[in-house]
Amino acid sequence: MKMKRFLVLVLAAVMVTFSLSACDSSESSNDGAKTGTNEKNVEPKTIKLEFLQQKGEEAPQTAYAQIIERFREENKNIVIEQNTIPDPGNVLISRIAANDAPPIFTDYPTQMQFKQKVKNGYIECLTGHDFLNRVNQGVLEMSKANDGKNYALPLSQNYMCIYYNMDMFNEMSIDIPVTWAELMSACQKFEQAGIQPFLLSYKDLWCLGHIFQSLAISMNDGLVEYTVDVIEGEKKVADSAGYKALAEKILEITDYGNEDALGMSANQMWDLFANGQSAMIISGSYARGTILMANPDMNLGAFPIPNDEQDKTAVLTGVDAAICISGDATPEEKEAGLKFIEFISRVENAQLWSDTDGAPSCIKGTVYKNKGVLPVIDKINEGPIHDWMASSVQNNISNDLFTSVQAMIIERDIEAFLENVDKTIGNALQ
Amino acid sequence: MFYLKGKIDTNKLIYFMFSLPALLLYSFFYIYSVICGIYYSMTDWNGIDISYNIIGLDNFRRLLTDERFWNSLSITVYYAAALVVIVISAALAMALILDSLVRFKTFFKSIFFFPAMLSSVTVALIWDQLFFRAIPVIGKGLGIGLLSQSPLASTKTALNAVILVNSWQAIALPIVIFVAGLQTIPKEIYEASSIDGANSFQRFRYITLPYLIPTLTVNFVLTLKSGLTVFDYVYAMTNGGPAKATEIISVLIYKHGFQEMRFALANAEAVILFIIIATLSYIQIKISGKGGVISE
Numbered sequence: 001m002k003m004k005r006f007l008v009l010v011l012a013a014v015m016v017t018f019s020l021s022a023c024d025s026s027e028s029s030n031d032g033a034k035t036g037t038n039e040k041n042v043e044p045k046t047i048k049l050e051f052l053q054q055k056g057e058e059a060p061q062t063a064y065a066q067i068i069e070r071f072r073e074e075n076k077n078i079v080i081e082q083n084t085i086p087d088p089g090n091v092l093i094s095r096i097a098a099n100d101a102p103p104i105f106t107d108y109p110t111q112m113q114f115k116q117k118v119k120n121g122y123i124e125c126l127t128g129h130d131f132l133n134r135v136n137q138g139v140l141e142m143s144k145a146n147d148g149k150n151y152a153l154p155l156s157q158n159y160m161c162i163y164y165n166m167d168m169f170n171e172m173s174i175d176i177p178v179t180w181a182e183l184m185s186a187c188q189k190f191e192q193a194g195i196q197p198f199l200l201s202y203k204d205l206w207c208l209g210h211i212f213q214s215l216a217i218s219m220n221d222g223l224v225e226y227t228v229d230v231i232e233g234e235k236k237v238a239d240s241a242g243y244k245a246l247a248e249k250i251l252e253i254t255d256y257g258n259e260d261a262l263g264m265s266a267n268q269m270w271d272l273f274a275n276g277q278s279a280m281i282i283s284g285s286y287a288r289g290t291i292l293m294a295n296p297d298m299n300l301g302a303f304p305i306p307n308d309e310q311d312k313t314a315v316l317t318g319v320d321a322a323i324c325i326s327g328d329a330t331p332e333e334k335e336a337g338l339k340f341i342e343f344i345s346r347v348e349n350a351q352l353w354s355d356t357d358g359a360p361s362c363i364k365g366t367v368y369k370n371k372g373v374l375p376v377i378d379k380i381n382e383g384p385i386h387d388w389m390a391s392s393v394q395n396n397i398s399n400d401l402f403t404s405v406q407a408m409i410i411e412r413d414i415e416a417f418l419e420n421v422d423k424t425i426g427n428a429l430q
Numbered sequence: 431m432f433y434l435k436g437k438i439d440t441n442k443l444i445y446f447m448f449s450l451p452a453l454l455l456y457s458f459f460y461i462y463s464v465i466c467g468i469y470y471s472m473t474d475w476n477g478i479d480i481s482y483n484i485i486g487l488d489n490f491r492r493l494l495t496d497e498r499f500w501n502s503l504s505i506t507v508y509y510a511a512a513l514v515v516i517v518i519s520a521a522l523a524m525a526l527i528l529d530s531l532v533r534f535k536t537f538f539k540s541i542f543f544f545p546a547m548l549s550s551v552t553v554a555l556i557w558d559q560l561f562f563r564a565i566p567v568i569g570k571g572l573g574i575g576l577l578s579q580s581p582l583a584s585t586k587t588a589l590n591a592v593i594l595v596n597s598w599q600a601i602a603l604p605i606v607i608f609v610a611g612l613q614t615i616p617k618e619i620y621e622a623s624s625i626d627g628a629n630s631f632q633r634f635r636y637i638t639l640p641y642l643i644p645t646l647t648v649n650f651v652l653t654l655k656s657g658l659t660v661f662d663y664v665y666a667m668t669n670g671g672p673a674k675a676t677e678i679i680s681v682l683i684y685k686h687g688f689q690e691m692r693f694a695l696a697n698a699e700a701v702i703l704f705i706i707i708a709t710l711s712y713i714q715i716k717i718s719g720k721g722g723v724i725s726e
Contacts (some may be wrong), residue, residue, distance in 0.1 A: 116478050119479075259579055261583075262672050399685070430492070
């Protein structure tokens with residue numbers, strides 16, 4: 001028996017040492033990073049910085065790689081290592097929660113989740129640095145945290161639009177539709193000519209969510225604000241004429257879409273559209289690079305999702321790819337990170353980035369060169385515009401909402417959909 | 431434990447030391463995680479905030495009335511049950527056929543084992559493409575309404591489609607285990623029963639099956655466990671959709687934990703799943719430990 005007790009003790013001791021040593025090793029690796037200090041008369045040591053970049057597409061990866069290369073020429077002792085991973089948002093959260101935040105990363109400053117990270121001190125404040133003055137004032141205002149300060153450098157803007165095949169539109173002599181009625185009549189013409197008007201991807205919930213949000217915002221009817229009121233218990237979705245009209249529009253556009261929309265993933269949609277399988281798709285700025293990669297010769301155009309009345313059309317646009325520094329980074333890492341942010345915010349570098357990535361830059365003095373997308377960019381500059389839902393609605397509620405939309409598309413029952421949304425929001429708030 | 435006639439039994443100690451690294455790793459990565467999980471299930475941590483409160487069993491109470499959780503649980507039970515029935519019966523049938531082969535036995539065994547060597551996500555993504563691109567063409571060509579679109583796109587067929595793909599791969603390992611089990615049955619018994627006039631069904635029922643009970647138990651537990659904890663196939667093929675039709679418990683845990691920022695609630699769900707699996711495994715081992723030839 002004594003032997004048994006002794007063994008248990010030994011085992012416990014070994015386990016404790018094991019876990020302690022795990023802590024030790026992580027600390028010592030931090031120490032390793034701290035040694036990059038500049039002492040007088042000593043060559044500055046090279047410091048390596050991980051840069052977790054949330055965009056997996058090839059275009060932004062190349063754009064960042066180019067900037068990093070230029071940066072390296074100017075700062076020989078700072079090595080920035082771009083890291084791109086699948087499912088970056090979730091990985092970033094897990095790493096932050098595990099005290100393993102990358103020193104520099106990109107994030108979405110207008111989203112509620114970002115503001116939560118700021119509140120917990122996970123992200124370094126950037127207000128007071130001169131490079132912020134290079135950013136468009138409107139975008140800078142939009143990306144402020146709750147305390148009125150900026151925690152990220154907004155580099156580019158994203159948007160939702162209808163991408164169209166310019167050649168197909170030219171062949172059928174169809175102009176860019178500027179009202180919903182014109183869009184529907186264009187769909188009808190394509191259908192009569194045996195061309196699939198729309199390809200839709202309802203399989204991936206996020207993609208369905210983007211289509212839903214962009215349609216909601218194009219209506220310019222305060223639907224996002226209404227949803228916030230519903231969450232606060234002041235209103236009911238079932239009473240909303242706007243929600244009903246939106247649901248009708250979704251079903252209308254679904255009728256002009258592919259039969260297998262619920263089985264089609266976003267990637268399949270981009271791929272088939274790029275290869276001439278439909279005249280239009282509803283997608284975001286993020287899709288442009290992928291579509292052109294699938295078919296580099298395609299004449300790709302984009303226009304805003306039209307409202308019933310032309311001058312009321314609003315565009316869904318938000319701050320994309322904003323760069324921030326971890327609050328847990330060492331002083332040396334922070335200093336190097338700030339240098340990198342300053343570098344990328346210079347007009348010539350922002351221009352290079354925007355040219356490669358394909359998204360419009362937020363830096364003053366840059367020029368947007370993609371002619372096909374100009375109808376959307378002009379509309380964004382002209383307004384009205386609206387931010388993504390994630391800036392005002394919690395993720396769990398919007399996910400439930402999109403799931404209800406998916407069910408409505410299957411069952412085609414608008415009344416049930418409206419009631420279902422009220423019910424799921426009620427459940428989520430319990 | 432290590433005493434033998436008043437002296438330390440060095441042999442036993444050596445065996446113990448050999449298993450020590452595995453034991454330590456197991457303790458650290460599994461037992462420690464389980465304890466952490468139970469702890470967080472009693473908090474209101476959202477996965478980001480530095481501070482959180484201990485709220486006792488509130489998460490569990492909440493789950494008792496949570497429609498989404500129960501829906502998810504029932505889907506998971508259906509999934510596991512269907513997987514067990516399909517995999518065990520098909521694997522047993524395949525093993526019996528393979529075992530009765532006179533020639534090319536090894537060749538066919540390797541062929542049927544092949545799916546086990548593929549990563550499950552790879553299999554899921556390949557089948558996803560097959561469902562999307564090939565099945566509708568076949569369905570339309572043959573005029574079968576059910577197959578005229580991807581089975582993953584309909585709430586009615588999505589779950590069964592995923593189970594089918596999972597079974598396609600999951601069947602490989604049980605076949606090999608069954609074949610190994612069949613080879614342990616002494617041939618003399620079959621000969622003796624033939625002389626006594628037993629037909630092939632009687633031989634299967636009274637000789638093969640009793641000898642196979644331990645193998646059956648292993649396969650049953652393995653398949654049941656993989657069915658209850660399946661994640662990769664569903665995540666890769668449907669991500670719980672359409673309209674939550676395939677939202678099995680592990681996908682719900684993942685969504686709650688990492689997408690909807692209800693980390694503590696996700697942990698409570700994981701703890702419930704853990705209790706269910708532990709109980710089922712215990713009952714299963716207790717019941718099937720009895721009976722069978724080898725265990726007697």
